[in-house]
Amino acid sequence: MTEVRRERADAARNRRAILEAGERLLAEYPPEQVSMERIAAAAGVGKGTVFHRFGSRAGLMRELMVERAHALREAVTDGPPPLGPGAAPRDRLLAFLDAVVDVVGRNKGLLAALGETVTASCDAPDDAREQHSVYGFWHGHLRALIAEERPDLDAELLAHILLSALQNGPVVRLLGQGEAQRLGASLRLLATGALEA
Missing domain, CATH: 1.10.10.60 (Homeodomain-like)
Structure with missing residues (x-):
């Protein structure tokens, strides 16, 4: 023993x-x-x-991202508002986008290493992208908040569109140049515009 x-x-x-x-x-x-x-x-x-x-290397990169995203998940499920429960869906959504950009902005190297794996899984017939635990949680949380705020919108697709900015080559390069605030402001603008449309 x-x-x-x-x-x-x-x-x-x-x-x-x-x-x-x-x-x-x-x-x-x-x-x-x-x-x-x-x-x-x-x-x-x-x-x-x-x-x-x-x-594999991809498995290690995924695990690193899961480790780094774990604190964000805890803040979303058990933390104080507006990131955690208790705030309006719109406020939670904007706070969550800010937090995701912060995680990604501080982990540019990891995101770039992970990017190939996530991008390659986009075309997988078994929808492997949904199985990626970090992406799956981020997408599910955004989808739920969008649906709660605006049940008439296609929350499923809109959540994918918002997150796709984090896997875009030019955007990842901007993050590498320290442009996380610029990305965050643009994502907030897109999300706010969609919710008000």
């Missing part, structure tokens, strides 16, 4: 070390320079451990 417990503790420690190494490297280097080998070396584990734990 102690042996199993120690293995689990080692696995948890390795997972944390790999994720922290990935975050550090993505903050220092362009995504294309952050390989699984480099992450393994920075984490002090073998490359096989990284592949065993995350399956």
